[in-house]
Amino acid sequence: MNGDGGKVVVLGGSSGIGLATVKRLARTGFQVIATGRDSEKLRAAVADLDGAIHTEAFDGADRGALDRFFNTTGTIDHLVIALSGGEGAGLFNELDLAALRRGFEAKFWPHVQAAQAALPVLRQGGSITFVTAISAQIANPGTSGLAAINAAIEAMVPILARELAPSRVNAVSPGVVETPWWSAMPEAARRAFFEQHGSELPVGRIGQPDEVAQAIAFLIGNGYTTGSIMQCDGGLHLL
Numbered sequence: 001m002n003g004d005g006g007k008v009v010v011l012g013g014s015s016g017i018g019l020a021t022v023k024r025l026a027r028t029g030f031q032v033i034a035t036g037r038d039s040e041k042l043r044a045a046v047a048d049l050d051g052a053i054h055t056e057a058f059d060g061a062d063r064g065a066l067d068r069f070f071n072t073t074g075t076i077d078h079l080v081i082a083l084s085g086g087e088g089a090g091l092f093n094e095l096d097l098a099a100l101r102r103g104f105e106a107k108f109w110p111h112v113q114a115a116q117a118a119l120p121v122l123r124q125g126g127s128i129t130f131v132t133a134i135s136a137q138i139a140n141p142g143t144s145g146l147a148a149i150n151a152a153i154e155a156m157v158p159i160l161a162r163e164l165a166p167s168r169v170n171a172v173s174p175g176v177v178e179t180p181w182w183s184a185m186p187e188a189a190r191r192a193f194f195e196q197h198g199s200e201l202p203v204g205r206i207g208q209p210d211e212v213a214q215a216i217a218f219l220i221g222n223g224y225t226t227g228s229i230m231q232c233d234g235g236l237h238l239l
């Protein structure tokens with residue numbers, strides 16, 4: 001994809017898929033505004049990157065902070081929402097519903113309110129790309145809560161694509177990707193899980209953040225794609 005010099009906001013741009021997206025878009029010529037909660041972490045994450053990158057630190061779950069942020073950006077061409085939560089997993093008969101509620105508060109509501117808050121500054125014909133998860137589309141035991149959170153976002157995508165046209169609305173639905181999302185697991189257990197899970201996938205390995213960033217870049221750059229949910233999961237949805 002050739003950079004068009006457009007302005008892109010990446011919410012959740014200090015690590016993982018969000019940071020990989022910042023890197024990829026910046027080096028292809030976009031002006032990127034990367035956000036995160038921790039200002040020092042955010043600055044350190046982008047310090048050695050090439051391209052036009054600006055950082056803003058605030059809590060993406062705070063609607064007031066979002067409104068104040070978008071009041072300063074001027075017109076933007078694209079919005080990538082890579083805000084993430086970590087709660088909501090577990091077998092249903094023992095699922096902690098309070099944790100599931102926190103999972104919705106950490107991901108579903110921030111995605112929805114971020115998209116809404118950006119509308120006054122999103123140019124006509126621009127794009128919004130949500131980063132969801134393949135749990136929304138598969139039937140893995142122990143993921144009903146995660147599936148509910150991500151499926152709630154994905155259900156809105158085609159509707160918003162029609163409501164907000166000619167601006168485009170899409171989502172990327174990643175599988176297991178080597179990001180800090182998994183950092184709560186002890187390292188040995190995490191590596192064993194990655195190896196086992198990767199061996200079961202059609203591609204034979206787990207994903208890397210830049211591979212998801214590449215899918216996001218495609219959705220930003222392809223003006224004929226809207227209302228789509230792109231699976232980027234190594235074939236997990238096929239199992």
